[in-house]
Amino acid sequence: MDSEELRETLQDAGLSPYQSRAYVAILELGTASARELTAASDVPDPRIYDVVRDLEDRGYVETYEQDRLRVRAHDPTEVLADLESRADRLSSAAAEIEERWEQPELDAHAASIVQRFETVVDRARLFIEDAENQIQLSASPEQFAELEDALAAAVDRGVYVQLSLYTEDDDRTPLPASDVLASTCTEARHRPIPSPFVALVDRQKACFAPHEAARNEYGVLVDDRTHEYVFHWYYVGCLWEICEEIYSARNDDPPIEYVDVREFIRDVEPLVEADAVVSVHVEGNAVSGGEARAVEGVVSDVYYEGDESGDARTTGLVELAGRASFTVATDEGSFTVGGEGAMLEDLEATRITVTAVD
Structure with missing residues (x-):
């Protein structure tokens, strides 16, 4: 640290510009008369005695009489203790600011607009760290790297992660290696077009920011099922369904x-139509009361709005955006099962597992 930086730091610690100049000068001189200190520090002559007196009161210097008034630096123990105490307080204040920024959650049923893109990524990390069932993420390789640890922890917890990685048209940035994808997501796709940052968590929370090259920098933070549902369909239609698959941990067989x-219906309808016995385990929530519920049984019927003469296997998920459900015959009776936003069925499924096909 040079003398100028030291003076600026001392001013940050509470010294005035004249006081910091005088103190740094006396440290370099060791001892000096008032006139010599004035010349070395560029403190105006009429001010030097007031400056020295203030420094002495604060324990930075001491004065003594010889042939004239002289000044020398005081034992720095107290000065160092004061500076270290200030540093500790500043460090504590920084930690407290970070904690208070992270603690508040969005109000229930709230959507907020923020100005900084970094805020959106930071909030997405917090949402991902609390994820319990599902994450849908659209990110660049660089943004993915920032969230990699949080995603890996989510996968370890059993969270289902869909990752859509986007790159520029002429971007030569390499995509993550397969072992990295295996530890951070369940499925991954690639979109070679500049795209927005989107993070959707547990059908409740959403983070959105336009592509970094967009003219206006802003972000949207959502903690509300209805708003998240809108972002979900944008993700499915624009950032997932049309993209090339680059990794999948899903089994081809039960x-x-x-x-x-809707993806389940698209794959299973042809099997049901062919009189196959499709056994499933469904986890979700009761539509009427919201409590968690799981059922096991056989798929007895599949329903979706649209052209009934079509083949669901060749139908895009967006084309199944209307009401879509299936019925499970269990030992307790039959249950109708819908997807995200289900209102007319018995259950809103969060996880469906095909356990056998006979």
């Missing part, structure tokens, strides 16, 4: 997991 009832 057990096969689904978090999207």
Whole structure:
């Protein structure tokens, strides 16, 4: 640290510009008369005695009489203790600010607009760290790297992670290696087009920010099922369904997991139509009361709005955006099962596992 930086730091610690100049000068001189200190520090002559007196009161210097008034630096023990105490308080204040920023959650049924893109990524990390069932993420490789640890922890907890990685048209940035994808997501796709940052968590929370090259920098934070549902369909239609698959941990044979009832219907309808016996385990929530519920049984019927003469296997998920459900015959009776936002069925499924196909 040079003398100028030291003076600026001392001013941050509470010294005036004249006091910091005089103190740094006396440290370099060792001892000096008032006139010599004035010349070395560029403190105006009429001010030097007041400056020295203030420094002495604060324990930075001491004065003594010889042939004239002289000044020398005081034992720095107290000065160092004061500076270290200030540093500790500043460090504590920084930690407290970070904690208080992270603690408040969005109000229930709230949507907030923020100005900084970094805020959106930071909030997404917090949402991902609390995820229990499902994450849908659209990010660049650099943004993915910032969230990699949080995603890996989520996968370890059994969270189903869909990752859509986007790159520029001429971007040569390498995509993550397969072992990295295996530890951080359940499925991954690639979109070679500049895209917004989107993070959707547990059908409740959403973080959105336009592509970094957008003219206006802003972000949207959502903690509300209805708003999140809108972002969900944007994700499915624009950032997932049309993209190339680059990784999948899903099995080709049972057990096969689904978090999207429409994707399940698209794969299972042809089997049901062919009189196959499709056994499933469904986890979700009762539509009427909201309590967690799980059922096991056989798929007895599949329903979706649209052209009934079509083949669900060739139908895009967006085309199944209307009411879509299936019926499970269990030992307790039959249950109708819908997907995200279900209102007319018995259950809103969060996880569907095909356990057997006979």
